[in-house]
């Protein structure tokens with residue numbers, strides 16, 4: 001067969017950086033770059049198949065087909081299913097990666113094609129892929145800008161309640177959670193510093209009590225400090241917004257900080 005007529009494609013290598021060349025279901029990796037040609041060898045150890053492409057990698061010029069093993073169709077199917085999840089992540093970077101993974105599983109089941117690898121095995125690479133789509137992290141809280149869809153919940157409801165870059169505080173709460181908070185006779189608050197995302201110092205969580213027994217987190221605030229002013233600003237904002245948005249006012253008179 002004329003090697004120039006062979007179909008080929010490059011796919012990202014799953015286990016290391018770089019790309020693999022796929023020809024007739026076999027995977028090749030780059031071995032040598034010469035001034036006028038690129039040499040490839042089969043990725044299987046002990047297999048002596050070789051091929052040469054022109055320097056621009058537009059066609060195969062020589063193919064020594066000495067395959068000692070079967071084509072790696074399973075690997076390619078795994079690659080394809082992972083790639084389909086990557087494409088979904090690129091289109092919907094704000095969606096949960098587990099939900100997108102489940103869509104790929106359902107799709108594979110419906111079409112009787114290879115299932116993607118187990119979620120635990122590819123979770124890290126999916127997160128890494130999504131992180132590529134995330135906006136850059138601001139150096140200072142004064143530069144923080146949170147726009148849709150990053151200001152919304154996964155089901156596209158408003159989540160960002162207030163952002164005050166002068167004070168260095170951002171408050172996230174959904175409208176439904178705000179109504180829970182307004183009806184709660186007791187609220188609990190707790191701060192954590194370890195997991196606060198840069199450039200903030202603290203994640204402060206407000207819990208409401210529902211049906212007088214369930215303590216649930218309803219509001220998350222990012223703060224650049226832990227002064228009384230920060231806490232007062234948060235609770236006053238929640239109080240005024242709950243009155244405006246859900247028509248219920250809660251009293252801060254008994255608040256002890």
Ligand SMILES: [Zn+2]
Pocket residue numbers: 026042043044047048049066067068069
């Ligand atoms: Zn081979």
